[in-house]
Amino acid sequence: MKNRRYALVRHTDKAPIMDCVEWRIEEAPSPGPGEVLTRTLLLSVDPANRGWMSSTPPSYMPGIGFGATVRSSSIDEVLASNHPDFKPGDLVEAMSGWQDYAVAPGHALRRIEPRGDLALELSLYGLSGLTAYVGLMDIGRPKPGETLFVSAAAGSVGTIVGQLAKAAGCRVVGSAGSDKKCRWLVDELGFDAAVNYKGEPLRKQLRAACPEGIDIYFDNTGGEALQAAVLLANERARIICCGVISRWTAENPDQGIKGIPGLIAMKSMLMQGFIVFDNLHRRKEAFGLLSRLVADNRLTVRSDIIDGLENAPQALAGLFAGENMGKRIIRVAEPGQRQVD
Numbered sequence: 001m002k003n004r005r006y007a008l009v010r011h012t013d014k015a016p017i018m019d020c021v022e023w024r025i026e027e028a029p030s031p032g033p034g035e036v037l038t039r040t041l042l043l044s045v046d047p048a049n050r051g052w053m054s055s056t057p058p059s060y061m062p063g064i065g066f067g068a069t070v071r072s073s074s075i076d077e078v079l080a081s082n083h084p085d086f087k088p089g090d091l092v093e094a095m096s097g098w099q100d101y102a103v104a105p106g107h108a109l110r111r112i113e114p115r116g117d118l119a120l121e122l123s124l125y126g127l128s129g130l131t132a133y134v135g136l137m138d139i140g141r142p143k144p145g146e147t148l149f150v151s152a153a154a155g156s157v158g159t160i161v162g163q164l165a166k167a168a169g170c171r172v173v174g175s176a177g178s179d180k181k182c183r184w185l186v187d188e189l190g191f192d193a194a195v196n197y198k199g200e201p202l203r204k205q206l207r208a209a210c211p212e213g214i215d216i217y218f219d220n221t222g223g224e225a226l227q228a229a230v231l232l233a234n235e236r237a238r239i240i241c242c243g244v245i246s247r248w249t250a251e252n253p254d255q256g257i258k259g260i261p262g263l264i265a266m267k268s269m270l271m272q273g274f275i276v277f278d279n280l281h282r283r284k285e286a287f288g289l290l291s292r293l294v295a296d297n298r299l300t301v302r303s304d305i306i307d308g309l310e311n312a313p314q315a316l317a318g319l320f321a322g323e324n325m326g327k328r329i330i331r332v333a334e335p336g337q338r339q340v341d
């Protein structure tokens with residue numbers, strides 16, 4: 001059985017993603033004792049993929065070595081198992097990366113019972129849903145009547161954050177990179193306002209959209225949005241540091257934010273980061289609330305699906321270009337699909 005995979009051959013620091021990977025076709029691996037052979041069905045496309053491909057990967061996980069398969073979380077189907085907890089046909093959450101077949105120890109897999117659409121297991125009931133829940137509930141602590149601002153609002157985490165905050169009674173404002181995304185946030189997802197950060201200066205637009213200031217800022221981007229939020233923040237505002245996607249492609253990524261730490265002290269603000277992987281034990285609590293909101297028609301998610309493993313590099317590059325509305329996913333195979341040689 002042949003395994004198609006993308007191996008990392010160069011760091012993404014300066015080079016386009018497409019130039020950093022090599023398409024290889026090799027024999028599929030075989031499972032050893034305690035191991036499971038899986039077939040990749042869906043791959044999650046995340047900003048973190050690019051970080052792991054750089055020479056300075058985030059500290060919570062090592063970078064990808066040259067020659068190794070590009071890392072990505074996935075939903076897989078079990079094909080063969082030497083582990084008592086798994087049998088062929090089981091669906092599992094895995095870290096198989098950009099390839100057709102992977103072998104993993106049983107303890108690295110988590111069996112899933114899909115709640116309808118399988119793609120939701122990578123978004124709402126996956127790391128995006130958990131990230132939105134933990135960041136907003138633990139650090140943001142939303143209260144009815146407060147104003148929440150979220151950047152990269154039309155993305156996977158941002159759409160869930162905004163709808164969770166609405167359900168908590170907040171006034172919700174998002175920023176996104178096109179008028180089409182902004183209309184979608186307001187018309188379909190129930191945001192109170194949305195601003196296009198590629199239009200007028202963001203701070204000016206936000207001041208108009210948040211007449212009573214900002215109580216909670218869920219920061220997915222860093223940069224200009226963080227600067228605007230710090231300046232417009234109310235006393236005792238909470239800033240949730242989730243990600244810094246704007247810094248990854250910025251010409252001057254080290255440029256700091258004005259007013260820190262002075263404004264943090266003067267406004268008694270809280271600014272705190274978190275990593276979702278430290279909170280995997282919170283899934284049941286998070287997905288309980290998220291699934292109740294879905295059942296009550298108060299939360300919807302959209303999947304942005306790209307077909308074909310071969311399109312993985314373009315799919316990731318497109319995430320940084322803002323192509324996606326909702327959760328970007330690569331569909332590699334269908335469950336139960338016959339194996340090809």
Ligand SMILES: NC(=O)c1ccc[n+]([C@@H]2O[C@H](COP(=O)([O-])OP(=O)(O)OC[C@H]3O[C@@H](n4cnc5c(N)ncnc54)[C@H](OP(=O)(O)O)[C@@H]3O)[C@@H](O)[C@H]2O)c1
Nearest residue numbers: 047152155156157176177220242243244245246275276322
């Ligand atoms: N702390 C954690 O454990 C954790 C876990 C998961 C994700 N994250 C972080 O959460 C953030 C959102 O992740 P996601 O998976 O939901 O991705 P996503 O929002 O689905 O996709 C990324 C979005 O970022 C926007 N973007 C790209 N370049 C930008 C720039 N220069 N300035 C402003 N926006 C830009 C694009 O939309 P536009 O059209 O709006 O530009 C794009 O759609 C990322 O920073 C990610 O690293 C953190």
